[in-house]
Amino acid sequence: MRRAVCPGSFDPVTNGHLDIIGRASRLFDEVIVGVLVNQSKQGLFTVEERIAMLREVTASYANVRVESFQGLLVDFCRAQRASVLIKGLRAVSDFDYELQMAQMNIGLAGVETLFMPTNPLYSFISSSLIKDVAKWGGDISAHVPDLVRAQLSTRLRP
Numbered sequence: 445m446r447r448a449v450c451p452g453s454f455d456p457v458t459n460g461h462l463d464i465i466g467r468a469s470r471l472f473d474e475v476i477v478g479v480l481v482n483q484s485k486q487g488l489f490t491v492e493e494r495i496a497m498l499r500e501v502t503a504s505y506a507n508v509r510v511e512s513f514q515g516l517l518v519d520f521c522r523a524q525r526a527s528v529l530i531k532g533l534r535a536v537s538d539f540d541y542e543l544q545m546a547q548m549n550i551g552l553a554g555v556e557t558l559f560m561p562t563n564p565l566y567s568f569i570s571s572s573l574i575k576d577v578a579k580w581g582g583d584i585s586a587h588v589p590d591l592v593r594a595q596l597s598t599r600l601r602p
């Protein structure tokens with residue numbers, strides 16, 4: 445079975461993430477979305493909340509599963525029996541760090557990284573930017589699923 449991991453913080457999931465997850469699901473038998481548990485960085489949403497949102501918005505993909513992980517991504521890949529990572533590239537500015545991580549991950553455990561160009565519709569979107577715009581009441585409806593927009597509005601503008 446060909447399995448791939450789509451890793452990230454997903455705080456929260458955006459349409460850019462969903463585009464990559466959906467396209468990956470058509471290329472692999474199974475896609476595991478890996479949500480990083482980062483003890484040293486407090487997110488806006490808890491990992492459980494991020495996972496709940498991800499599960500809901502990926503429910504229509506029968507071959508996508510959402511799990512959390514701590515520690516090294518390559519250890520998570522090994523535990524999931526996946527040898528491929530899928531990463532979206534929004535712009536050249538993403539490339540430097542992504543290349544470093546890809547080379548480290550192949551060196552650490554032979555885990556390959558495949559880069560997928562982001563749909564240009566979403567190339568300027570990041571979770572951080574979405575949170576900032578939502579905080580000040582800006583319209584983010586084109587950039588995140590409705591469920592996420594509602595959760596952001598409750599969390600940021602109660």
Ligand code: PNS
Binds near residue numbers: 451453
């Ligand atoms: O959505 P993000 O925050 O850009 O995702 C970053 C992520 C989770 C892919 C990266 O931080 C990561 O792989 N963290 C796990 C720890 C690890 O394996 N570090 C070494 C990477 S070479």
